[in-house]
Amino acid sequence: MMSIDSLDSLVVFQNKSEFHRAVRLIIDNVSFEKDVTVQVFEATIRVVGSLLSSHMILTNENNLLGDYRMPDYDGELLTMAHDIVLRMLPAFENTLTGLPYPRVNLIKGVLEGTINETCTAGAGSLLLEFGVLSRLLNDSSFEIIARKTNARLWNFRDKRTGLLGNVIDVQTGEWKGILSGLGAGLDSFYEYMLKAYILFGDETDLKMYLDAQDQIWTHMRKGRANCRSDDGQPPIYVNVDMRDGKVVNTWIDALQASFAGVLVLDGMIDEAVCFHALYYALWKKYGVLPERYNWHLKAPDVSFYPLRPEFAEATYLLYRATKSPFYLHVGREIIDSLNMHSRVRCGFATVHDVVDKTLEDRMESFFLSETTKYLYLLFDEDNPVNKNYSRLLFTTEGHIFPISNKFRDAESLSPILDLNVSCQSNLVEDTLFPPLNENRLTQIFKMMGYYGNEVQAS
Numbered sequence: 039m040m041s042i043d044s045l046d047s048l049v050v051f052q053n054k055s056e057f058h059r060a061v062r063l064i065i066d067n068v069s070f071e072k073d074v075t076v077q078v079f080e081a082t083i084r085v086v087g088s089l090l091s092s093h094m095i096l097t098n099e100n101n102l103l104g105d106y107r108m109p110d111y112d113g114e115l116l117t118m119a120h121d122i123v124l125r126m127l128p129a130f131e132n133t134l135t136g137l138p139y140p141r142v143n144l145i146k147g148v149l150e151g152t153i154n155e156t157c158t159a160g161a162g163s164l165l166l167e168f169g170v171l172s173r174l175l176n177d178s179s180f181e182i183i184a185r186k187t188n189a190r191l192w193n194f195r196d197k198r199t200g201l202l203g204n205v206i207d208v209q210t211g212e213w214k215g216i217l218s219g220l221g222a223g224l225d226s227f228y229e230y231m232l233k234a235y236i237l238f239g240d241e242t243d244l245k246m247y248l249d250a251q252d253q254i255w256t257h258m259r260k261g262r263a264n265c266r267s268d269d270g271q272p273p274i275y276v277n278v279d280m281r282d283g284k285v286v287n288t289w290i291d292a293l294q295a296s297f298a299g300v301l302v303l304d305g306m307i308d309e310a311v312c313f314h315a316l317y318y319a320l321w322k323k324y325g326v327l328p329e330r331y332n333w334h335l336k337a338p339d340v341s342f343y344p345l346r347p348e349f350a351e352a353t354y355l356l357y358r359a360t361k362s363p364f365y366l367h368v369g370r371e372i373i374d375s376l377n378m379h380s381r382v383r384c385g386f387a388t389v390h391d392v393v394d395k396t397l398e399d400r401m402e403s404f405f406l407s408e409t410t411k412y413l414y415l416l417f418d419e420d421n422p423v424n425k426n427y428s429r430l431l432f433t434t435e436g437h438i439f440p441i442s443n444k445f446r447d448a449e450s451l452s453p454i455l456d457l458n459v460s461c462q463s464n465l466v467e468d469t470l471f472p473p474l475n476e477n478r479l480t481q482i483f484k485m486m487g488y489y490g491n492e493v494q495a496s
């Protein structure tokens with residue numbers, strides 16, 4: 039799993055021989071004919087996404103990263119991606135709502151007694167991988183399954199607020215989690231509506247994304263309207279009850295940091311700058327990010343840090359959008375504190391407690407597939423990914439897909455033009471360093487409980 043998930047990181051690090059060696063090892067040694075139960079979502083974003091990304095790199099379907107063709111490659115990774123998705127299809131059959139079971143056994147299918155509750159993001163963030171698989175195989179069935187799932191979820195939105203909860207019963211369609219927010223359980227659902235539109239050009243996805251963005255703005259966003267020019271409290275996005283929009287708690291989670299990246303893709307750079315600054319305050323306060331932070335109590339609610347990529351990702355995307363050296367400075371701080379707090383002899387370790395910096399014997403695969411990839415790209419200005427940035431899209435697991443006319447539905451849409459609009463920023467010339475003025479940054483720091491001296495140790 040670790041070696042599959044980190045394949046295209048080797049391409050980003052431009053180590054062709056190691057990439058080819060890893061591809062060969064995976065082809066020769068990995069089989070999905072295994073009596074194991076996987077989460078459909080995790081297997082899709084980590085395994086399918088990576089196999090597809092590497093397949094496109096190896097076949098020059100994605101020729102934007104340089105020539106990584108391998109003489110004896112014969113489409114094996116695509117075959118493997120196809121194989122594991124076929125093994126997961128039973129999850130999509132025979133539920134009363136048509137929403138997928140969250141877990142499936144790769145040999146036996148859906149096991150008796152399997153749980154019926156899925157998180158929204160788990161069911162609703164499969165479209166990039168299933169869609170690309172369909173287009174590479176010329177078999178629309180996978181994309182159709184992912185689209186149906188999204189449409190069904192969408193229909194379960196609350197009639198009054200238009201919001202989705204975070205957990206739903208796939209048999210009854212009843213919401214088991216009524217929390218609506220930008221973090222765990224929902225994050226990549228929003229992200230994939232926008233990214234699916236960018237990749238495939240289908241207006242339905244854009245419309246869903248814009249509707250969701252409206253509900254988010256109406257119900258979750260608090261604080262001044264324009265972060266960079268208005269007065270009042272800095273913006274913050276809170277967790278609300280999907281049924282009435284009332285605030286349900288006072289924490290934000292680390293996954294939510296990825297929303298800054300969605301805002302960048304959407305062209306809302308000012309908003310992204312402020313959103314990112316909230317997490318920067320937390321990073322400065324702890325040197326890493328607590329899984330959940332209570333902004334009211336100004337203390338962590340959940341204290342581990344599993345080396346998550348979202349803050350590094352947002353830092354990278356904001357740097358690409360603004361070119362402000364502020365983000366290089368932030369990246370430097372991230373790298374320094376990862377080295378200081380989590381580096382161990384054989385890798386990097388999950389921080390068990392952000393306060394005392396105790397560690398766990400665990401390194402998640404997303405550390406190599408995403409965290410290191412984004413940090414590397416932040417500083418490697420001449421990397422092919424940065425040179426061809428506007429034609430590439432990162433999946434929610436950091437796998438790199440080309441934005442290609444071949445994947446677009448409507449020929450009339452020019453993908454390059456679209457992205458030009460959403461990724462360009464003219465912030466650079468008319469902004470001071472740092473992009474958010476010091477008073478506003480300090481105000482955000484205070485809101486998050488960082489007063490400038492917590493991380494003495496670093």
Ligand SMILES: *[C@@H]1O[C@H](CO)[C@@H](O)[C@H](O)[C@H]1NC(C)=O
Binds near residue numbers: 052053055056
């Ligand atoms: C590629 O990775 C291998 C294995 O880590 C390493 O020995 C080699 O020096 C790397 N090559 C380059 C060009 O970085």
Ligand SMILES: *[C@@H]1O[C@H](CO)[C@@H](O)[C@H](O)[C@H]1NC(C)=O
Binds near residue numbers: 063066
């Ligand atoms: C991978 O498979 C090849 C060929 O079957 C075998 O020789 C090799 O030992 C395997 N390597 C690992 C690391 O399992």
Ligand SMILES: *[C@@H]1O[C@H](CO)[C@@H](O)[C@H](O)[C@H]1NC(C)=O
Binds near residue numbers: 102103420421422426
């Ligand atoms: C960007 O993509 C183009 C088109 O495939 C390719 O010719 C070029 O080499 C790429 N740039 C870099 C720096 O790899």
Ligand SMILES: *[C@@H]1O[C@H](CO)[C@@H](O)[C@H](O)[C@H]1NC(C)=O
Binds near residue numbers: 151152153154209
């Ligand atoms: C899932 O729902 C089905 C159909 O309603 C039910 O028979 C089954 O017991 C449920 N499974 C669990 C683990 O609750």
Ligand SMILES: *[C@@H]1O[C@H](CO)[C@@H](O)[C@H](O)[C@H]1NC(C)=O
Binds near residue numbers: 176
């Ligand atoms: C894709 O499938 C369709 C319908 O089965 C077929 O008409 C078309 O020729 C196929 N295209 C390619 C490139 O294989």
Ligand SMILES: *[C@@H]1O[C@H](CO)[C@@H](O)[C@H](O)[C@H]1NC(C)=O
Binds near residue numbers: 454455
């Ligand atoms: C993309 O943006 C650049 C800079 O704003 C502009 O010069 C160029 O014409 C745009 N390209 C397209 C295809 O719109």
